Amino acid sequence: MARKIENRHIEKSKVKFPYFSILGVLLVVIFFTVLWRPLNLDRTVYIPLNPQVETTVNNTSVPVNIGEGQVELVDGNSNSTVIESSDEPEDEIVKDDLDKIIDEKDNTVQYTIVRGDTLHDILLRYNVNRNDVYELTSQFKQLANLRIGQQLMWTTDDDHNLQNLNWTISSNNIRMYEKSGNKFVENSETVEGILQEVVIKGEIKSNFIADARKSGLTSTEIGIITRALQWRLxxxxxQIGDKFSVILSREMHGDRLSNSQLLAVRFKNGSKDYYAVLADDGKYYDINGDSLSQSFFRYPLAKKARVSSQFNPRRLHPVTGKIAPHNGVDFAVSRGTPVLSVGNGEVVIAKYSGSAGNYIAIRHGRQYMTTYMHLDKILVKPGQQVKQGEQIGLSGNTGRSTGPHLHFELHINNKPVNPLTANLPIDEGLTGKSKNAFVAKVKSIKPRLEFNN
Structure with missing residues (x-):
C-alpha cells in the first residue's frame, strides 16, 4: 500500500497567492483608464470655487475644436476638465435708434487720445487684428508719440483687419497709414484747417435723434454726446419739452467737416440738469469735477475662477478652415455657482436661447453689453434694472455644453472684446490742482450753455 508522503514545502507551493500577477493586472487597468478618460466627452467634472482655483491659469491649455464646439484640455498641474460648448444664442438683441447711429460707421472708429493711451492698447481694445497692430507700430515708431487730445480714426474690414489709420497731430498736420499687401504705407497731409467753436441748442419735440439732427448735429457728434452722458442720462x-445745449470745436477744410470735439453739453430733463464738460486729461466730468463713468467688475463671480477657454476672435475651424470665433471667456465653475452682474444696467434678454442655453444679456449705458450663457437658473426678467454685484442667475450646463461652466462676453460698441484685458472705465473724479483748473473752466463755459426762454 502506497505511503502518503508529507512534505510541508510542497504543500506551501500549492497554495501560494499570485500577488504579482494581480498587481500587474491592476496597473494595466489603471493605465488604460488614464488614457481613456480625457476622450470621454460625456463625463461631467464639478470644479468648486476654492483657493486652488483663485488664480486664472496661464496659456498652458490646448484648445481642440470639435464640430461647432471646443474641447479645452487644461494643463495637468490642475484638475483637468473637458468642456465642449456652443455659444450662439438664437435671440438677437434688439437695437434702438442710438445703436443704429453707432452702426452707421460700423467699421470706422473715431477716437480721442486720453492719458495713458498707447496705439497698441487702443487698437487691441477695439479688436483690431493683432498682426496688423504689430506691423503698423513696428514700421512707424513715431506712433508711440501720441498726445492727449489728438484724434485717431481707423477703418477695418469685417474680419477686423486694419485697412487704414489717420492720426491728426494738429489742425494742419495729418498722418495717414494705408495698408498695402502685408505692409503699411505712410502719407502726410499738410492742410490749413479752420477751427470753429459752435454752440447748438435744441428742444425735444419728437425724440432726441431726430431733433438733434434738425438742430445741426451730425451722427458722429450725437454718438459722442450719448457716450459722454451714458451713465447719467x-x-x-x-420727454417733449426737454432741452439740450452743446458746445463743439469743429475743424473745417473748406466746406468739409473733418473733425469734431465735444467741449461741453447740458441736458434739461424735467427739473434735472445733466452736464458733461471736457477736462484737460481728455475725459468728461460733471460740473463738480466728479466722474461720469461707471466702474465694472472684471469677473461675474464672487471669486475669480479658473479659465477653461480663452477669448479668441480668430479661432479657425479645423475642418472648414473658416474663422469660428470664441467671443467670450469660459469659467470652470460648478453647477449652481452664483452669477453676478458686473455693472449697473438693464436686462434686455433673459430666456432659454438655443445652444446658449439659459441666457442673460444686460445693457450698461450706451457702449457696453454683457452676456451670460449656459445658466442653470435665471433670476431676472427683461426690462429689470440691476445693480453691480447683484445676483442674476446660477451657473449650469444648459444648451450645447458637455460640462458645467459660465460663458461670459463683453461687447463694446457692439463688438466683442476680451473681458479679462479690456480697458474698462474707472469711476474716479478730479482732485487737487486738476480739479481747481476744471472748476475755473466750468465757470467760464457754463453761461454759454444757458437756454433761451
Whole structure:
C-alpha cells in the first residue's frame, strides 16, 4: 500500500497567492483608464470655487475644436476638465435708434487720445487684428508719440483687419497709414484747417435723434454726446419739452467737416440738469469735477475662477478652415455657482436661447453689453434694472455644453472684446490742482450753455 508522503514545502507551493500577477493586472487597468478618460466627452467634472482655483491659469491649455464646439484640455498641474460648448444664442438683441447711429460707421472708429493711451492698447481694445497692430507700430515708431487730445480714426474690414489709420497731430498736420499687401504705407497731409467753436441748442419735440439732427448735429457728434452722458442720462426717457445745449470745436477744410470735439453739453430733463464738460486729461466730468463713468467688475463671480477657454476672435475651424470665433471667456465653475452682474444696467434678454442655453444679456449705458450663457437658473426678467454685484442667475450646463461652466462676453460698441484685458472705465473724479483748473473752466463755459426762454 502506497505511503502518503508529507512534505510541508510542497504543500506551501500549492497554495501560494499570485500577488504579482494581480498587481500587474491592476496597473494595466489603471493605465488604460488614464488614457481613456480625457476622450470621454460625456463625463461631467464639478470644479468648486476654492483657493486652488483663485488664480486664472496661464496659456498652458490646448484648445481642440470639435464640430461647432471646443474641447479645452487644461494643463495637468490642475484638475483637468473637458468642456465642449456652443455659444450662439438664437435671440438677437434688439437695437434702438442710438445703436443704429453707432452702426452707421460700423467699421470706422473715431477716437480721442486720453492719458495713458498707447496705439497698441487702443487698437487691441477695439479688436483690431493683432498682426496688423504689430506691423503698423513696428514700421512707424513715431506712433508711440501720441498726445492727449489728438484724434485717431481707423477703418477695418469685417474680419477686423486694419485697412487704414489717420492720426491728426494738429489742425494742419495729418498722418495717414494705408495698408498695402502685408505692409503699411505712410502719407502726410499738410492742410490749413479752420477751427470753429459752435454752440447748438435744441428742444425735444419728437425724440432726441431726430431733433438733434434738425438742430445741426451730425451722427458722429450725437454718438459722442450719448457716450459722454451714458451713465447719467437715459436718452430714451427724454420727454417733449426737454432741452439740450452743446458746445463743439469743429475743424473745417473748406466746406468739409473733418473733425469734431465735444467741449461741453447740458441736458434739461424735467427739473434735472445733466452736464458733461471736457477736462484737460481728455475725459468728461460733471460740473463738480466728479466722474461720469461707471466702474465694472472684471469677473461675474464672487471669486475669480479658473479659465477653461480663452477669448479668441480668430479661432479657425479645423475642418472648414473658416474663422469660428470664441467671443467670450469660459469659467470652470460648478453647477449652481452664483452669477453676478458686473455693472449697473438693464436686462434686455433673459430666456432659454438655443445652444446658449439659459441666457442673460444686460445693457450698461450706451457702449457696453454683457452676456451670460449656459445658466442653470435665471433670476431676472427683461426690462429689470440691476445693480453691480447683484445676483442674476446660477451657473449650469444648459444648451450645447458637455460640462458645467459660465460663458461670459463683453461687447463694446457692439463688438466683442476680451473681458479679462479690456480697458474698462474707472469711476474716479478730479482732485487737487486738476480739479481747481476744471472748476475755473466750468465757470467760464457754463453761461454759454444757458437756454433761451
Amino acid at each position: 437715459d436718452f430714451k426717457r427724454l
